[in-house]
Amino acid sequence: MLDYFKIPKKDVVVVQAEKLRRTTEKIFEKCGVSKEEAQLGADVLLYADLKGIETHGVSNLLRSYVDWYNSRRLNPKPKWKVVRESPATATIDGDNGLGLMTVAHAMNIAIAKAEKLGMGAVSIRNSQHCGAVGYFAMMAVEHDMIGWCMTAGGNAMVPTFGSEPKVGTNPISIAVPTNKKPPFIFDAAMTTIAGNKMGLLERIGAPMQPGWVAHDDGSPDMDGGGKFDFFLGNQRMQLPLGSTRDLGSQKGYGLGVAVDVLCGILSNGSGFASLAGERRAHFVAAYKVDAFNDVDEFKTSMDEMLQGLEDTKPAPGYERVLYAGLEEYEEEQKRKSEGIPLHKEVVEWYKGTCEEMKIEFNLI
Amino acid sequence: MLDYFKIPKKDVVVVQAEKLRRTTEKIFEKCGVSKEEAQLGADVLLYADLKGIETHGVSNLLRSYVDWYNSRRLNPKPKWKVVRESPATATIDGDNGLGLMTVAHAMNIAIAKAEKLGMGAVSIRNSQHCGAVGYFAMMAVEHDMIGWCMTAGGNAMVPTFGSEPKVGTNPISIAVPTNKKPPFIFDAAMTTIAGNKMGLLERIGAPMQPGWVAHDDGSPDMDGGGKFDFFLGNQRMQLPLGSTRDLGSQKGYGLGVAVDVLCGILSNGSGFASLAGERRAHFVAAYKVDAFNDVDEFKTSMDEMLQGLEDTKPAPGYERVLYAGLEEYEEEQKRKSEGIPLHKEVVEWYKGTCEEMKIEFNLI
Numbered sequence: 001m002l003d004y005f006k007i008p009k010k011d012v013v014v015v016q017a018e019k020l021r022r023t024t025e026k027i028f029e030k031c032g033v034s035k036e037e038a039q040l041g042a043d044v045l046l047y048a049d050l051k052g053i054e055t056h057g058v059s060n061l062l063r064s065y066v067d068w069y070n071s072r073r074l075n076p077k078p079k080w081k082v083v084r085e086s087p088a089t090a091t092i093d094g095d096n097g098l099g100l101m102t103v104a105h106a107m108n109i110a111i112a113k114a115e116k117l118g119m120g121a122v123s124i125r126n127s128q129h130c131g132a133v134g135y136f137a138m139m140a141v142e143h144d145m146i147g148w149c150m151t152a153g154g155n156a157m158v159p160t161f162g163s164e165p166k167v168g169t170n171p172i173s174i175a176v177p178t179n180k181k182p183p184f185i186f187d188a189a190m191t192t193i194a195g196n197k198m199g200l201l202e203r204i205g206a207p208m209q210p211g212w213v214a215h216d217d218g219s220p221d222m223d224g225g226g227k228f229d230f231f232l233g234n235q236r237m238q239l240p241l242g243s244t245r246d247l248g249s250q251k252g253y254g255l256g257v258a259v260d261v262l263c264g265i266l267s268n269g270s271g272f273a274s275l276a277g278e279r280r281a282h283f284v285a286a287y288k289v290d291a292f293n294d295v296d297e298f299k300t301s302m303d304e305m306l307q308g309l310e311d312t313k314p315a316p317g318y319e320r321v322l323y324a325g326l327e328e329y330e331e332e333q334k335r336k337s338e339g340i341p342l343h344k345e346v347v348e349w350y351k352g353t354c355e356e357m358k359i360e361f362n363l364i
Numbered sequence: 365m366l367d368y369f370k371i372p373k374k375d376v377v378v379v380q381a382e383k384l385r386r387t388t389e390k391i392f393e394k395c396g397v398s399k400e401e402a403q404l405g406a407d408v409l410l411y412a413d414l415k416g417i418e419t420h421g422v423s424n425l426l427r428s429y430v431d432w433y434n435s436r437r438l439n440p441k442p443k444w445k446v447v448r449e450s451p452a453t454a455t456i457d458g459d460n461g462l463g464l465m466t467v468a469h470a471m472n473i474a475i476a477k478a479e480k481l482g483m484g485a486v487s488i489r490n491s492q493h494c495g496a497v498g499y500f501a502m503m504a505v506e507h508d509m510i511g512w513c514m515t516a517g518g519n520a521m522v523p524t525f526g527s528e529p530k531v532g533t534n535p536i537s538i539a540v541p542t543n544k545k546p547p548f549i550f551d552a553a554m555t556t557i558a559g560n561k562m563g564l565l566e567r568i569g570a571p572m573q574p575g576w577v578a579h580d581d582g583s584p585d586m587d588g589g590g591k592f593d594f595f596l597g598n599q600r601m602q603l604p605l606g607s608t609r610d611l612g613s614q615k616g617y618g619l620g621v622a623v624d625v626l627c628g629i630l631s632n633g634s635g636f637a638s639l640a641g642e643r644r645a646h647f648v649a650a651y652k653v654d655a656f657n658d659v660d661e662f663k664t665s666m667d668e669m670l671q672g673l674e675d676t677k678p679a680p681g682y683e684r685v686l687y688a689g690l691e692e693y694e695e696e697q698k699r700k701s702e703g704i705p706l707h708k709e710v711v712e713w714y715k716g717t718c719e720e721m722k723i724e725f726n727l728i
Contacts, residue, residue, distance in 0.1 A: 086482030086655035118450030162676035218679030291450035312526035315582030
């Protein structure tokens with residue numbers, strides 16, 4: 001984790017994961033979500049909190065979800081359904097339910113198809129925010145499959161050479177099974193940083209970094225230090241991964257557009273307002289390793305590769321070379337035993353919400 | 365195309381595409397390749413030359429291919445075969461043939477599976493260079509499918525925080541059918557620039573740009589201006605897309621590793637020396653649009669989205685906003701009628717090679 005994402009020590013309250021999970025489940029239930037779905041939703045959020053992905057855990061997301069349930073932007077009891085299907089694929093209408101749950105159901109369908117046919121993919125429309133896409137990719141890993149998950153939504157990314165935000169941050173996750181090493185879990189927005197990191201940064205008072213956003217006229221801000229009102233509101237323009245054309249921003253932009261295609265246009269056709277901020281759609285795929293190769297050989301080779309990457313001699317100023325998912329795995333081990341550090345503001349929010357909803361508050 | 369990739373006017377020789385195609389086919393045949401396969405190989409190279417992707421056309425690639433056929437590094441008559449198969453997937457052993465041809469055959473298999481089941485994917489091992497991955501992704505587009513192609517090989521990319529090259533440039537292509545607009549064709553290395561661009565830059569005497577390579581100790585060179593011996597040889601260290609950790613280089617690095625997994629480890633298991641420079645493997649997938657949604661609605665929506673991106677108000681200093689594949693499409697229209705501008709050195713090479721191989725030279 002980069003230092004500027006760390007919560008200042010004086011603001012940290014450590015909370016046990018299981019208490020946080022149960023309280024989160026109860027809050028979902030009070031929003032009208034069934035017990036089973038509430039457990040699933042809390043599991044997706046806790047996945048992020050345990051791994052140190054604060055941007056996609058309870059702190060940054062749960063209060064929005066509660067607001068959205070209250071305002072009926074979110075359907076607490078969605079009747080999601082498969083609206084089109086082929087042997088290896090399906091399209092789901094999410095009936096405006098929270099993506100945390102709907103994408104998990106979609107991935108179960110993809111996994112079942114991959115189990116039979118070698119691979120499966122599902123595109124999901126009329127959905128809402130789905131949290132950390134890595135969670136759903138990891139569902140496939142538990143079945144010895146390579147999992148993919150993408151999500152499209154919002155207008156945050158300014159196209160290369162452009163001066164208006166048109167594409168979402170549109171994260172991609174790819175998770176791969178291993179033998180002894182922690183699994184490879186790539187999970188990243190196609191902007192230089194995830195949109196939710198902005199909220200986190202604001203809360204902890206971190207400075208804006210170079211290469212993250214565009215100035216009002218669209219030109220990349222390569223100096224940093226800007227204020228947060230610089231990117232909020234009408235001109236919320238995050239730069240694509242690559243930041244400038246010379247550094248390859250057309251690649252982050254192009255991948256972002258591809259995510260919109262696979263999630264939104266594939267599931268929705270002309271019903272999908274591809275450049276409208278309110279859209280939210282997802283795509284999952286599962287590739288069964290055994291369909292391509294021997295599973296044990298594959299996993300052994302993965303271990304070797306990941307170890308080889310870790311063994312790379314570090315550049316000056318760095319202690320070691322990581323691979324995607326490694327640091328989060330280590331954090332997870334730590335947080336499972338020591339608890340999850342939350343910003344005191346978040347704990348206050350839980351306290352107030354529990355009071356309002358008449359839930360027993362026992363986080364601290 | 366960035367200006368520093370343009371061939372200086374005094375060095376340009378314009379050649380008609382069909383003459384270049386026929387001469388290239390004959391050269392492949394003289395290397396021992398069958399007539400049909402030679403036509404396919406030339407078609408893949410001409411695809412790049414027509415679209416202005418000089419790095420992956422005849423100029424940069426054909427002479428290496430000829431050398432490799434001569435030295436038997438390449439098998440001119442590979443007996444490639446499907447070594448493992450499931451209904452929706454296959455694994456191919458390429459028998460060390462040139463990827464230009466083998467990946468096309470693999471994509472045909474993926475397309476046939478997608479036609480039946482909604483999607484298909486093929487992982488290819490024991491192969492060699494495959495040229496522009498966009499060619500193979502576009503094969504699926506002709507069948508109203510979304511096409512993917514990736515290729516893994518070489519040690520060019522230095523992992524984030526590392527000081528040794530471990531991963532390939534590992535390009536990804538995603539091509540998507542449209543109605544009236546030129547198709548969306550994303551085709552990009554997961555390093556800030558493609559490895560082959562280095563050769564091109566050297567030939568045309570362009571300067572090294574900031575954010576492209578690492579210094580000998582692994583620290584990102586964010587100043588540029590370096591000499592070409594700086595990145596050739598043992599320390600050929602290209603930076604992942606994102607260049608530095610603060611700009612998101614862990615994302616280019618992670619995607620690069622994922623490409624190695626899908627191409628190499630998936631097809632080869634422990635037989636795949638994942639971090640060895642000499643490996644070369646590929647992955648293709650086809651998603652049938654009709655399996656997910658109405659094809660006409662999908663294409664109409666694609667047109668709308670791409671037009672919406674083009675209509676983005678440009679940032680100061682830019683005339684217009686592009687999308688992946690647009691500029692290359694326009695260049696293709698121009699080059700089909702006006703011819704392909706080659707560096708005079710390349711034409712000289714053709715002349716010499718034709719003489720040696722006893723092929724009639726009629727390019728100019």
